[in-house]
Amino acid sequence: MNNIHTVFDKIKSRQFKERILNQHAKVIWFTGMSGSGKTTLASLLEEKLFDAGFFCQILDGDNVRSGINNNLGFSEEDRVENIRRIAEVARLFLNCGIIVICSFISPTKHMRQMAKEIIGEDDFLEIFVNTPLEICEKRDPKGLYKKARAGEIKDFTGITSPFEAPENPFLSVENAEPEIEKTVERIFKSVVPLLRQ
Ligand SMILES: Nc1ncnc2c1ncn2[C@@H]1O[C@H](COP(=O)(O)OS(=O)(=O)O)[C@@H](OP(=O)(O)O)[C@H]1O
Ligand SMILES: Nc1ncnc2c1ncn2[C@@H]1O[C@H](COP(=O)(O)OP(=O)(O)O)[C@@H](O)[C@H]1O
Known part of the structure; x- marks a missing residue:
């Protein structure tokens, strides 16, 4: 057991890596x-x-559900496991000093609380993209809402599976049409002070 701890002692610290990257890592x-x-x-x-000189990594369905989580579906149990693994991966990046941007439905308070606990409260910046269901359904770029309404997809968030809005997020944004640049600017201004060394 002692040998294992000796090896961990030699691994460069998060602070060391953050100094090299000249940033504070957050999720x-x-x-x-x-x-x-x-x-x-x-x-x-x-x-x-x-553009502002920070080093980040996005985690989203494209690079997670097609790879490390490709054995998971959309039951409550699978979503919990999806979010648990994502939070653990995010923590590994965090310990490399890298800013992680996670983009997941993460529909329940319980799932987001679990992610927060794995990542650490101080490092977890929750941003609620508070777009009404009617707008999401109207956009429907993948035709999934249509299929869910037709009963072709089960456990679809907002239709046949719950979405619980966060009560006290770091930031809540309404993502309505002409505002997207302003919305990104608002998010940027809120997070940057926490990322600077
Ligand atoms: N049943 C069901 N419910 C919700 N979403 C579904 C479902 N089936 C497939 N998809 C597609 O999967 C994307 C959501 O994956 P996530 O990993 O973010 O979901 S979760 O956090 O585990 O709930 C989601 O992607 P986004 O549209 O980017 O959110 C959907 O395209
Ligand atoms: N503010 C906005 N106004 C109009 N369309 C938007 C806006 N934000 C995103 N979209 C469009 O809505 C669709 C869904 O956006 P996306 O970012 O893929 O959502 P999510 O990742 O939450 O599923 C895409 O076609 C995207 O181009």
Whole structure:
């Protein structure tokens, strides 16, 4: 057992890595229904952060559900496991000094609380993309709401599976049409002071 601890003692600390990257690492966690605009906001934020000299990594369905979580579906149990693994992966990046931008429905308070506990309260910045269901459903870029309404997809968030709005997020944004640049700017201004060394 002692040998294991000796090895961990030699691993460079998070602070050491943050100094090299000249930033404080945080997890910026977007939550909201499908179609609310999480991915759009996450990628615009990433671009702005890189332009400002920060080093980030996005975690979203594209790089998580197709890989490490490709054995998980959308039952309550699978979603909990999805979020648990994502939070653990986010924590690994965090310990490398990297800013992590997570974009997941993460529909229940319990799931987000679990993520917060894994990541650590001080490092977990929850952003609620508060787009009304009617707008999400109207956008429906993947045609999933239509399928859910037709009963072709089960356990669909907002239709046949719950979404619990966060009560006290770090930030809540309404992602309505002409406001997207302003919304990203607001998010950027809120997080940047916490990321600077
Ligand atoms: N049943 C059901 N409910 C909700 N979403 C579904 C479902 N089936 C597939 N999809 C697609 O999967 C994306 C959501 O995955 P997440 O990993 O973010 O979900 S969760 O946090 O585990 O609830 C979500 O992507 P986004 O639209 O980007 O949110 C959907 O495209
Ligand atoms: N503020 C906005 N106004 C209009 N359309 C938007 C806005 N934000 C996102 N969209 C569009 O809505 C759809 C869903 O956005 P997306 O970012 O993929 O949402 P999510 O990741 O939450 O499912 C996409 O087609 C995207 O281009």
